[in-house]
Amino acid sequence: MTTASEAPAVGLTHQSSEDTGLGHRGPESKSIVVPYGFWLFVLSDMVLFSALFASYATLAHATDGGPTSSELFHRGLVAVETLSLLVSSFVCGLAMIAAKRANMLWTQVWLLVTGLLGFVFLSIELYEFASMIAEGAGPQRSAFLSSFFTLVGCHGAHVTCGLLWIGTMMAQIWTKGFQPHIMRRLLCLSVFWHALDIIWVAIFTIVYLIGTLP
């Protein structure tokens, strides 16, 4: 414990206070702190997906005599899904570039295209799920299928939320313009959308490609 006589050595001279009114040497501005906080959330979301991936990896062969991954997955559809999501990620970037220049027309156009491509992805995925369930390969059939539907379904749920968010942002930009807090939200949305594409890269590689190797 430092004694009072050592106080000056520790920097407390009582002559001037270096305490700061919040804002001087305080935290960074909102436009830096908010995206960083959202990045931390996105990383935690990836930890969630890693748990689902780990379950899938463990149960990928537990097919209980039922349909296997080679029998169920169609690479053609997966290729279309992958391209849709990849291009939607690219177009989302273009939307951000337009938004930074407060260009209403192009921001809305590119956001709309992002949403449409995301919707294409989701439709293909829902079609795939529906046809699998129709031929008896639903999530209750085997542990492999349970873990498949959970993992890919969770990603699809994230994409759905992203689409709702894109729609909301388009409406917000239209009614409120490019104010700072709207821009921050747009930035968070684009981080989220790119992160979803990153997770899809892992999914199509591990689930669909490795799962259908000869």
Next chain:
Amino acid sequence: MTDQDPELLNVAPGEPHDSMLSETLSYVIGLGLALVLTGVSFWVASTSVLWGPGVATGLVVLAIAQMGVHLVFFLHITSGPDNTNNVLALAFGVLIVFLVMIGTIFIMAHMNTNMGVSPELMNLQMQH
């Protein structure tokens, strides 16, 4: 915390560009590389270019490369001083993901071996 930032368009760290061309270029290059890597993945999975047992590893490597392309070109995770916090957070996230995945696979594989499950029961579980 007072927001002393008057600039409407101040963006997150890691975005040093100001010209529309260089910003767009970043996304175009990212898209190009990602398309190439995706194409190669699908190709590797369908031909016998790689030695059989190594195909899975090759695909994982390509996936990690493509994730890196996404991080750098779309998410602008660079090594600039403004970006240090983002990189540190990412490194921690990767560590946890790595631990969860490798740890689970390791434990489950060894558990199955060590439990000495009878062949019939094992067959019921694992069908290929």
Next chain:
Amino acid sequence: MTVVQLLYSIKTRDQRRDVTGDPWDGRTLEWLTLSPPPHYNFAVLPDVHGEEAYWTRKQTAIKMDQLIDEPDYQPIEMPVNTPTGVIVAFFASICGFAVIWYIWWLAILGLIGAFAIFVWYAWRDEHEHIIPVEEVRANARERRRIRMEHLHTLSQSV
């Protein structure tokens, strides 16, 4: 027995109330603020040196019989209160309950409700309110006065 203890505590609460903000001669920085704390918690970000920042600061203040110089107060930005979280949680609970019992129409209703509240919240224009510098300064000066008295008490008991 617990009831008696509770009743006694409630009855004598006025005599035993602490106003100094530091009733147990604390060593760490959370004891810097008032009791009860203002809703912005701390008026300034303290400048921290050495290991036991608050303890050193307190002992120096006792020894020199004065508090550290007044800092430069700034207005504080605080978020506006909102009931959104609670309402969304309500709809989410409805959705969760419905999903357990396969009541699909109710689950979708819950999700729509939650999303609607979220959109309503996103559309508000007032996100923060500013606490003016005068209020921050007044609270802080009151705290300094109380703290100076308390430090006298502490120095006598040493």
